[in-house]
Amino acid sequence: MRKAMKVRLDPTAEQKQLLAKQFGCARFWWNRSLGLQYKTRSTQGRWLKRTELNAMLPQLKKELPWLKTDCYSQVLQATSKHLEQALKNWFEGRAKKPRFKAKSNKQSISFPQNVLVISNHRSAFPSVLKRRGVAAQIKVPKVGLIDAKFTKEIEGIIKTVTISVTPSGKYYASIGLDLGDKEVKQSTDGAITGIDLGLKDYVTCHNGTDSYSVKHPKWLKRHERNLRYQQKQLSRRKKGSSRRNKARLLVARVHEKLSNARQDFLHKLSRKITALSQVVVVENLNIKGMVKKRCDPAEVPSAPERAPRHRKLSKAIAQSGWGMFLNFLDYKLKHKGGVLVEIDRFFPSSKLCSNCGHKYQELELSEREWTCSACMKKHSRDENAAKNIRVEGMRILGLGHSPRGDDVRLGTCSEQLSVKRVPTESLS
Ligand SMILES: [Zn+2]
Numbered sequence: 001m002r003k004a005m006k007v008r009l010d011p012t013a014e015q016k017q018l019l020a021k022q023f024g025c026a027r028f029w030w031n032r033s034l035g036l037q038y039k040t041r042s043t044q045g046r047w048l049k050r051t052e053l054n055a056m057l058p059q060l061k062k063e064l065p066w067l068k069t070d071c072y073s074q075v076l077q078a079t080s081k082h083l084e085q086a087l088k089n090w091f092e093g094r095a096k097k098p099r100f101k102a103k104s105n106k107q108s109i110s111f112p113q114n115v116l117v118i119s120n121h122r123s124a125f126p127s128v129l130k131r132r133g134v135a136a137q138i139k140v141p142k143v144g145l146i147d148a149k150f151t152k153e154i155e156g157i158i159k160t161v162t163i164s165v166t167p168s169g170k171y172y173a174s175i176g177l178d179l180g181d182k183e184v185k186q187s188t189d190g191a192i193t194g195i196d197l198g199l200k201d202y203v204t205c206h207n208g209t210d211s212y213s214v215k216h217p218k219w220l221k222r223h224e225r226n227l228r229y230q231q232k233q234l235s236r237r238k239k240g241s242s243r244r245n246k247a248r249l250l251v252a253r254v255h256e257k258l259s260n261a262r263q264d265f266l267h268k269l270s271r272k273i274t275a276l277s278q279v280v281v282v283e284n285l286n287i288k289g290m291v292k293k294r295c296d297p298a299e300v301p302s303a304p305e306r307a308p309r310h311r312k313l314s315k316a317i318a319q320s321g322w323g324m325f326l327n328f329l330d331y332k333l334k335h336k337g338g339v340l341v342e343i344d345r346f347f348p349s350s351k352l353c354s355n356c357g358h359k360y361q362e363l364e365l366s367e368r369e370w371t372c373s374a375c376m377k378k379h380s381r382d383e384n385a386a387k388n389i390r391v392e393g394m395r396i397l398g399l400g401h402s403p404r405g406d407d408v409r410l411g412t413c414s415e416q417l418s419v420k421r422v423p424t425e426s427l428s
């Protein structure tokens with residue numbers, strides 16, 4: 001089983017320069033190979049394989065010696081691998097089209113091996129841990145020993161280390177760990193929770209007996225207002241001026257705060273839900289225009305067409321980080337041997353009566369409460385949806401029956417179950 005942990009790094013000025021060189025080389029290689037990919041795609045109608053890209057490196061290093069002296073060779077190979085994955089994620093509808101990288105954005109490089117973690121403070125672990133983390137060092141090729149702060153003990157074997165720097169100048173290492181063959185056996189034996197993701201409340205959960213909902217965090221709006229203000233300031237500054245650079249840093253900092261706060265909220269919420277349930281059923285909301293067709297980028301003749309998106313709703317969805325939330329739920333459940341069930345987004349979870357199965361076709365988005373005309377039961381919209389989602393998940397797992405109407409298309413559920421989520425390592 002794989003796991004990732006993120007630690008803060010504190011490189012010296014000299015190390016920052018050495019890292020910057022490697023960031024630069026990796027960025028150069030990414031942009032060059034991405035350009036080649038798009039060019040090959042338009043002239044030959046195919047994508048280059050990773051091995052073809054890597055085969056160009058020795059010649060390129062002869063032309064550009066700094067690519068060899070400044071950068072650890074495996075960093076470039078890892079970049080080719082990431083590009084391949086990025087193109088694949090794009091085609092499988094999990095991510096946006098890969099873009100060219102700019103120096104002003106977040107920079108990152110991956111070391112697939114030869115990274116060591118050295119800690120001299122093992123004995124002091126529990127007490128120091130609580131206050132400020134444990135001092136340790138990470139040995140990185142071509143850079144040396146970089147000071148790091150650990151807040152958790154390392155479990156398992158280090159597989160890859162990704163070093164990144166945010167636009168505001170914070171350095172991090174994301175360490176991919178292999179926990180060995182400790183495969184947790186998946187079981188559906190336990191509490192089953194259905195979750196309705198909503199625009200009014202963030203989530204509404206139902207576990208068979210009780211329902212509870214969690215509101216959208218308040219800071220979201222505040223940070224977003226701040227972000228809009230800072231971006232406006234940035235747009236007023238003259239290009240290339242030092243005031244523009246300062247404004248850029250401020251924008252980057254708000255972005256960071258927003259993303260940290262969101263991740264914190266989603267981690268806590270998903271931890272709470274997974275602690276209380278063995279099976280979690282959610283709706284697959286097609287957040288990034290999830291495309292059903294899955295194929296190899298090398299074989300794809302053209303980009304699949306995406307469904308037109310509803311502007312206002314899609315913005316709200318993206319901002320609430322639902323895709324990330326489902327990823328967190330997925331890996332947290334996997335770690336405890338639980339199951340995440342994603343049901344078809346066309347399942348009419350809001351329109352079905354969870355009591356008798358009657359379908360209220362005319363339900364409007366503004367109707368928060370409604371009464372079933374068949375059995376006269378009064379429903380709260382989100383709670384009713386959570387109940388239906390839960391029962392539909394049980395039906396897919398073969399644990400019960402669904403009140404699903406006959407006019408709903410069937411046969412997509414097994415496909416939905418096997419939808420692969422983005423690996424957790426790529427989150428950090
Ligand atoms: Zn009813």
